[in-house]
Amino acid sequence: MLWVKICGLSTPEAVEAAVESGADAVGFVLAPGSPRTVGAALAARLVAAARDAAARAGREIETVAVVRDQTLEEVAALAREAGVDTVQLHGDEPDATADALRGAGFRVIRALSAGEYTRRTATGWSSPDRLLLDAAVPGSGERFSDDELGAPPAGFWALAGGLSPQNVGEAVAALRPGGVDVSSGVESSRGVKDLGLIRAFLQAARTVL
Numbered sequence: 709m710l711w712v713k714i715c716g717l718s719t720p721e722a723v724e725a726a727v728e729s730g731a732d733a734v735g736f737v738l739a740p741g742s743p744r745t746v747g748a749a750l751a752a753r754l755v756a757a758a759r760d761a762a763a764r765a766g767r768e769i770e771t772v773a774v775v776r777d778q779t780l781e782e783v784a785a786l787a788r789e790a791g792v793d794t795v796q797l798h799g800d801e802p803d804a805t806a807d808a809l810r811g812a813g814f815r816v817i818r819a820l821s822a823g824e825y826t827r828r829t830a831t832g833w834s835s836p837d838r839l840l841l842d843a844a845v846p847g848s849g850e851r852f853s854d855d856e857l858g859a860p861p862a863g864f865w866a867l868a869g870g871l872s873p874q875n876v877g878e879a880v881a882a883l884r885p886g887g888v889d890v891s892s893g894v895e896s897s898r899g900v901k902d903l904g905l906i907r908a909f910l911q912a913a914r915t916v917l
């Protein structure tokens with residue numbers, strides 16, 4: 709079944725809508741400078757809300773801290789305080805940062821633009837972590853173009869960038885990722901989640917063949 713992550717959540721109501729509608733993962737932006745940025749203390753409350761909602765539904769939820777170009781020390785401290793399961797690295801973090809986070813007990817998602825993924829793999833780079841392929845500007849609501857991605861990854865990967873309830877089915881049919889990730893496409897305005905769009909996205913993603 710398609711793995712679905714709803715990202716950039718900042719209220720308990722939006723977290724509950726995502727979990728109750730069947731999201732596999734919920735993400736909180738702990739990188740500075742975004743309208744979706746939350747502090748570690750609020751993220752910890754949102755993590756608790758996600759786990760409570762998942763427990764009520766009798767299932768599990770993966771909680772994800774989204775970071776970008778912060779030091780390992782800062783990322784580890786934020787992730788620990790927030791109490792997340794997973795750290796999503798969205799910048800130019802070295803492989804050593806991912807290794808150290810894994811060593812500290814976190815799961816890691818490596819987010820790359822489709823173009824950067826294509827460049828790295830051409831040099832023989834590979835990642836032990838789950839890959840998320842995104843547009844050049846994360847959280848912008850933009851799709852990457854087909855010619856930026858050479859061959860999609862062979863193993864599990866998730867598609868992000870410009871997805872919405874309207875286009876997720878067509879995007880998954882075309883690229884066949886193992887998962888999808890959305891933020892802007894479930895917002896009424898930048899940084900403001902729309903509970904109806906969250907539910908509609910989950911419903912559309914769950915009916916992709």
Ligand SMILES: O=C(O)c1ccccc1NCC(=O)[C@H](O)[C@H](O)COP(=O)(O)O
Pocket residue numbers: 715716737739742743744774775776798819842845846847848849850868869870871889890891892893
């Ligand atoms: O959302 C942000 O503002 C953000 C800031 C810094 C690093 C990452 C950020 N977002 C990552 C995501 O929300 C998703 O993984 C993905 O890029 C979805 O983007 P969208 O095109 O908005 O659906």
